[in-house]
Amino acid sequence: MRSPVSLCTGVTYDRSSIQHWLESGHDTCPATMQILSNKDFTPNLTLHRLISTWSRPLTVSEREVGVLIDKVGSERESETTCVDCLVKIAEFVSGCEENRRFLARYCGFLDTMVGVLRRNSVEIVVSESVVRVLDLILIENGVKEKLNGLILKSNNNCLSSILKVVHKGSLDSKIKSIKLLDSISVDNESKRQLAETEKLLSVLFDHLKTAEDQKLDDAILSILITLSATRSVKTQLVRLGLVQVLSNTLWNPKSANPNIEKAIKLLSMIVTCSEGRSAVSEEPTCAAGIVERIMKVKKTAREDGMVVVWSMCCLYKDSRVKDAVVTSNGVTKMLLVMQSENEGIVRRMSGDLIKVLGKDNKYGLGVYDSKTTHIMPY
Template sequence: MMRRDELHINVPNPFRCPISMDVMRSPVSLSTGVTYDRSSIQHWLDAGHDTCPATMQILQSKDFVPNLNLRRLINLWAQSHGPISPASSPTLSDQQLRGLVQYLANENEKFNQNLFNSLSKMVDFAKSKDENRRFLANFNGFVPAVVGVLNREGVEIEVLEMVMRLLDLIASQNGVVEQLHQLITKSNRNCLSSIQLVLQSGSLSSKIESARVLGSIALDADSKRLIAEKEGLLTVLNDLLTSDTDRSLHDVVVSCLVSLSVTRSVKSELVRFGLVQFITETLSNPDVSVSLAEKAMKLLSKIATCAEGRSEISGEPKCVAAVAERLMKGSMAATEDGVAVLWSVCCMVGDKRARECVGKSNGVAKILLVMQSGYGEGHFMRRMCGDLMKVLSVGLGMGLSYDTMTKHIMPC
């Protein structure tokens, strides 16, 4: 039986245009000896360039000569292979990628089919295998050229979506996130506006890719603050949680918000958006993924560090109950986040309703398990568990005392 990949047609590199990456229909050669498809190179020259895209040599003449021999070879090859399969394994040579990088660096390009096709071909190439993604990530000038498209004003949404898809594909390669961090947050401030546009108006997949890239470049306090303070960006991220039901999107957006929640003003704004209600619904839903539930718990623990957040959580009994119910049902980090939330509302705020909700949700037994299982080995976590046991036992009339040194629970 023939394997699926044996049905793919590998297009010889010399038959592809270095700009569009499509099989050339009308190959023409410049004075540098490099051959392009006529429509692609004509568009390049019409944009005012006087260089060869692949070599960057100054052109002595902008005239080009039809490459009849190559055209004949392409026709013979096409006749013997039939229509080119969309599943053909994409290839890129150094020369072709150099031409594409120079083409992307043309700041006059906003949207045309060649620009879109060039990015699309690179996306297909990157999707093919990890080796291709490394090749792109390590190619000199590639990442800056792609990010440069984001930095232009008036670029069509279809092109921006393709850029974000490409950046998401290569973001896991060594050094790429650091480059993106530098290029997007330090130099090209308009990039955030382009990413925001994709988050607002792009397809579902491009929204997920954009949120993932956005979260990855928030590497330090300055970049997190810069991103979070981008006008309208937090509103767009919140809208994705409240107006869209896709949980994969929720997962990456919540992760992004966790990264951005470093200042009191950001946390307060998230509270005003009604994010506590979204987190409550997420934690109360038994069908959500473990990943989403734990990220929601992490975000809630961050919100609970500001007064507005603690007040909102205290006023939402279902939220406190959901947190108590989730204790010991996930990772150690998620359980510690849950304990921190309960400590904030039961001990810092001293909210009686919150203590009652914890008691009704079997929270006392859960906190005992946390202590006895070794979750609370850290000094602050051990102190929070002890404080919780004291206020809960008194509030519920259980007559318990807690020795923070021995971890024993004893009747008073």
């Protein structure tokens, strides 16, 4: 396919092929056999760009890649030469799937890349280029596991170089370096080691607090979920002010749904420690934000949100959270949740919440003025 065009049915064909079909007397879409209301073509510009990118000749051959890797690994080469070589390697990897596999299997390639990050006082522009190349091959089998061993078992310079990119690199480099760290967190030991890396959590939190970019926030929330496996990490994040930041994410109308769902997931992990529960109790907009979003997220996030609200209201009987839930029209939302779930833990938790919130007049359904008349909880 060289010149992709779409018919009125939305199906895309090569222009010469579909023209031949129609000129042969057909008046249907070949894929769907629908009769065409018109025979106009609409150029598929997105697919055309993808085809052009895929089919353009490679500027670097497999043989030349070996030479480039040797230059990158040589400390005698200048910073400019190193970056130029890494740019060419990235172009080669981006060329096609076969190139990516070739580079991932190339003997000594990953060792060379990590070796550059280990160097004393490596320039950030070089680290950014290395991170970009590594990001392109992370999906290949065994790469994450090997990088885990190379990065986490090397000297501290390696993590320091990546952290510098997280802290001061370009937006795209920050995202890629965070994803790199997240991908090498393959077991509890690596998660612990990364969480204990000096200033990593605080740098991640500072970026999240300033809400620079939705994609950056998504990467940060993902790695925080990965690292929040121990009580010490949860406590540290709570002390940094994570609950307030997550609450802001829930209430921010510009927050993307995946970020909202990850924020709720993090809160469900935070409330498993006493410091986290205290922070949720002291931040009244947090529970209210979960209630506000509870019917607008995917099922897994709805369960995470119910865990937070149920834990605070039913298990720990926090009066401030109860007030926040009721004030934010929470009883109606719990009824909606119950109606949407035929069975399972979420339905049981919503039933428990309705009972708890209806025990006395303060939270009772008798004094609750709901406009929702078609929902019956029992």
